[in-house]
Amino acid sequence: MRFLFTTFAWSSHYYPMVPLGWGLQAAGHEVRVASTPSLVDAVVTTGLPAVAVGKDIDLVGRAGSGKLHDHERWPTDRDKLSGVQQDLVKRMAHTMIEVADAMADDLVTFARSWQPDLIVHESITFAAPVAAEVLGVPTVTHAVGMPRTPGMLVRKDGPPLSPAYVRLYQKFGVAPRTAPSAWIDPCPPSMRVPGETTAPRLPVRYVPYNAPGAMPTWLIEPPTRPRVCITWGTSTVRMIGDAVIGLLSQVVEAVSGLGVDVVLTVSAATRAALGTVPDGVRVAESLPLHLLLPSCRAIVHQGGVGTALTAGVYGVPQLTVTQFADQMAVGDVLAASGAGQHLLHDEATVERITSHVVGLLDDQECLKAAKLLQREIVSQPAPAALVPRLVELAGRRASARA
Template sequence: MPRAARFILVPVGSAGDVHPYVGLGRVLRDRGHEVFVLTNAHFKPLIRRSGLHFVEIGTEDDYDRFTRDPDLWHPRRGLLLVPRRGGLEPARAVHDAVARLHRPGATVVAASALAFGARLAHETLGLPLATIHLQPFAFPSLLRPPRPPFLAWTVRLPYPFRRLAYGVTHRLADRLFRVEIDTLRTELGLQPLQTSVLDWLHSPQCVIGLFPDWFAPPQSDWPDGSRLTGFPLFDESPLTPVEPEVVRFLDDGPLPLVFTAGSAMRHAARFFDVSAQICRRLRRRGLFLTGHPEQLPASQPPDVLHASYVPFSLLLPRCALLVHHGGIGTTSQALAAGVPQLVVPRAFDQPDNAERLIRLGVGDALGPRRYTPARGARVIEQLLNDPAMSGRCADVASRIRPGLDETCDLLESLIGTDRKQSRDRLPVRDRTQTGEEAEVRTSKRKKNRE
C-alpha cells in the first residue's frame, strides 16, 4: 500500500468540472491521504462537506462575473475567455498556493490542463504532476480530431489539410497566450517555453483521461504517457438528498422529461421557454433543473416542476429522457442511467460529446437555433418511440465502470517521483503505427526541437 501523501487537486470551471475532483479527493482521503482542493470560493461549501481541505483561488464575485459573461458560451469567444480567466489570471496564485503546500517527496498534483499555475509548479518545484482531462475534446489529435464547436467540417478534411489547420491552431494559441506565460516563467526563474503552448499544457509525466476507450479510442498522437480510466460518475448524492417535493413529483406520475442547460449557464431563457412549449405539445411532465430560476418562463405548464439541483445518479433512472447542454458530466451520468439524450450544444466539448452519443445510437442533437418547439418535440418523440433505443441505452450502461479507483491508483504511483520530474513516463500501451501515425510522431518531435 502506498505511503500516505499530500494530494493537491486543481480543477478549473463549473460544477461539472469540479465534481470529478471532489470524487477523486474523497477516494484518496479514504485511502489515508491528505487532500487539498484549489478552486473558486463558490465551491467551498461542497469541498468542506466532502471532508477535504479547501484553498481559495478566486472569490464568489469572480465566479458570478465569469458566469454572467455572455461570451462564456460563444463557440469561439468562449475558447479564448476560459483559458484567460481560468488559467492565466489565477496562474501565479495557483503556483504560490502549490508551493506553500509542497512537501518534497510526499506531494502529488492532479490538475486541469487549464491550471497553468500547476504546470509551472511542476517545473519550479520538480513535484509530480498529472494532467486530468475530463473529456476527449481535450486531447489534440490529427488522426481522429475532436469536433470543434465551430468549423465542424474541418474534421473531415484530408490529412494534409488537417495538419495545416492543426498548425494554425497552435500558432494562434501561441500568439494569444505565450507572451504572458513566458512573463510568468521569467518571474519564476524559468526559461521561455521551448514548445507550443498547447503542447506545454499537458504534463510530460502523466496525462489521464476520465472516460473509457470505447467512448473515445486512444490515438497514437495523443500526449506521451496518456492513460484512460473511466467516467468518474461523482455527483453530490452522498451529500445532497433529493428534496421531498421532487420525490413526490417523481412518485405521482409517468416518467418525466428532464431539462438542464448546465450549472453555470445563466443565459438559457430561450432554452427553458422552448422546453416548456415542448412539454405542452407532447403532454409530458417535465422537470427543469437550474440554480438560476430567473431564466424560467413566467408561465409554466402545471405538470412542470423546477428544482435547483438533484443528483443525477438518483434522478435519471426515474426519467424518460434527458435534454441537456452536452457537458461531459451530464452526458456520462445519462449513459450510466441508460436513458436517451437530446443534446443542445453551444460551445467547448459539447458538440464533440453530442456526436459521440449519436455514434453510440443513444441520442440526437439540435443546435441552439434549431431547438424549436416543433423540431424539439419531433426529435424527442422519435427517440422515445425508437423500439431499439432502450436496448442500446441498456447495452451502453452495462459497459460503464466508474474510473475513480483506477485514476487514484495512477496518482498514487506518482508519489515520491519528484527527482525524476518530466523524464518519467508512465507506460503507454503498445500500438502499431500506420504511415500517417508515424508522420504525426515525426512532425511532433521536429516541432518540439524547434
C-alpha cells in the same frame, strides 16, 4: 503520501475529480484541494479540505460572454475553425492564463509549505504545472470527460508555446512544463476523438458527483408514466444568463405536451427567471441528477459533458440542444453513437424538440445504444483503482526527496 488537487473556480471542472479525491483519502493519503476563494464552499461540501489561493477572476467578462454562443457549428478538425472561432479560442486561452497568473503565487507558496508528492489538476488550470515545476513533483492532468480535451492530443505541427504561458514559469525561474506524467480520462472510448496523447492515458469510470442534495420522497415510488428530465446545468446559465431562458422555455413547452412525467431540475435562480411553468411539470430545484436519472426514460439538456456522462451511467437516451463549442462536440458524438439526438440552438423549434423527444421515447434502437454506452462506462476502472498508479508516480518523487 500527499496529493494536491487544483482547479480554477468552476464547479463543473472540479466535480469530476471528486471521486478520485475520495479514493485517495479513503486509502489513507492526505488530500488538499486548492482553488480561488469562490470555489472553497463547493469544495468543502464534497468532504475534502479546501485551500484558498490567489484571487477570483471574472471568467464571464474576460471571455466576452456575448459572443460565446453566436457562431456556426464547430468542426471536429480544429484546423478548420473559422476566424471567429479561432479568435474565441485565443481569448479563452488568454483568460485561463490570466486565471493561472492570479493563482500561481499563492499556489506555489502553499505547495512549498505543504510539500505534496503529486499534483492532480484540471486540464486548463495552468498554475498547477507551474507549482509542480518549482517543486520538482509530477503532475497528473484530470480531464472532465470531453471528447476533445485541450492539450491531450499530440499535434506534430502544433503552434509554439504562448509567450504569456512561458512567462508564468519565467516568474519563478523554471522552464515551461509541456505535458503531465499522465492523463486521467473519464471519457468513454467510443466518445473520444482519436489521436496520440501527450502522456499515458489512464482510463477511469465516470462516477457522477452532481453536488450534494437530499432524495425527495416522490422519487421512492417508480413513475406511472415515462419520465423525462429537463435540465440546463449551471455553467451555461452563468455564461450567457437570460439568453438561456427563452430556449429553456421552448423545451419545457415542447415536452410538457407529450403526456409524460416531466421533471425540471434547475437552480433556484433559473427557476425564478423562467416564471410560470405549464401544469404537470414538476420543478425540483438543484436536485442531483444521479438521484433522478435512474427513474427517467429520456433527458433533454444543454450538452454539458457532466450531464451527458451522468445520463450515460444510467443508460438514458438524450436530446442535446447546444449553444457552445464543447456542447456541440458532446451532442455530435452522442448522436453518432445512436444514444441520443442533437439540435443546435437555432434549430430548436418547439415542434422539432417535440418530435425528437417522441423519437427518444419510441426508438428501441436508441435505448439499446444508450444501454451500450452505459455498459462501456461502467466497464472502465473505478477511480479507487487508480490509487496504486498515482502512489507509484508520487513515490518516485518521495524516494528522490528522501
